Amino acid sequence: MSLEGLFPIDKWNFKSQSILHDLPAEEHDQLFAHATEQRIHKNEVLFREGTFPKDIFFIKQGKIKKYRTDREGKEQIIYIANNGELIGYHAVLAEERYPDAAAALEDSIVVFIPKEDFLHTLEHSTTLSQKLLKTLSHEFTVLTTSISVFAQRSVRERLAIALIVLREKFKEGTVAGNPVEIGMSRSDLAGIVGTGIENVVRALTEFKKLGILDTQGRKIFIYDVKKLIDLSGYMHAAS
Template sequence: MSLAGLFPIDKWNFKSQSILNNLPEDEFAVLSSHMLEQRYRKGEVVFRKGTVADGIFFIKKGKVKKYQVDRNGKEQIIYVANAGELIGYHAILADERYADSAATLEECVIAFIPREDFKTVLERSGLLAKRLLKALSHEFTVLTNSITVLAQRSVRERLAITLIVLREKFKEETLPGAEIMINISRIDLASMVGTGDENIVRFLTEFKAAGILTSKGRKICIRDVKQLIKLSGCGSTD
């Protein structure tokens, strides 16, 4: 089921998947000249907040969470990046260290592009610069929207929104006609919503009893997207 006209998904998803698409051959050749591809197990750290930004990361397969850790060691997931997206490039553009951390949510294949190669292409490519500026502008809107929701929406509404967004992310790798399964731990889901995992379990049980979803282990299948959108308070009439 498409969310078109029902839920403003663009307010919740970054748009970095098209940044490297169809770049001129010579520019892409520079980017890929020293590209190193690596396989990551689930839960492996890709980079940590405060470390030197030596390059950017292009996710070829899998999903990666970007997160912050507070003084008490509690994790807050900022965003989940899909295959095809770039992460780590903000630090290069700002000439700073990584401002957050990233770790895999599942087995991933990620290509590392050295800082100098990325900057070389950026300096010569008006197309890449234009795409990055557009992506950054959109990400600012997404993050502002997310902060507002955390402050103003209930836990139930935030969970509904998060499940809708995750459904779209897992939909991309699901074969046509197959059930969309959201595969995420309750701890990570709680970190995205900004609440305790006990609240997540309670509301998932409530949603399950209402026929909105089914679950088995980590996996969640949304059965009634329209009802979930209604609970989110972010439908087309919101």
């Protein structure tokens, strides 16, 4: 089921896939000239908060979570990056330490692009600089949406929104008519929603009774995204 006209998914997803789209072949080759491809296992850390960047990362396959950890060791997940997305370039552009950390949500294949090659290509590419500027502007909109809406919503509504967004990220390869399968621990889901695991479990049980989804271990099967949209309270929050 498409979300067009039902839920503004573009306001919740970054568009870093578009950064490399239609990049001239010469510039693409220059960017990836010294890149290395690595398999990153589930839960393996890609970079840590507070460290200096050496690379930017192209996600060839899999999903990577970006998160921050509070003083109590609790993770607040900022974003889930998907196939084809770039991450890690904000710190490179700002010449600062990473403001967050990144780890594999599932077994993934990631291409490491040296920051020197990224900056050199950016310096000589009008196309890349324009695409990057557009992407950064959109990311600001996404983060603003997330902060403003989540600040006003209940745990139940925040979980509904999170599941809608995750459904879009996990739906690739799903046969039409079949439920989308989201593979995610309750801990990670709580980290996205910004609540305790027990609250997530309680809300999932409620959604299950309503026929919206089913669960099998860490897997969540979404059957009725329209009901999730109704429960999210999003249109009321956006009005």
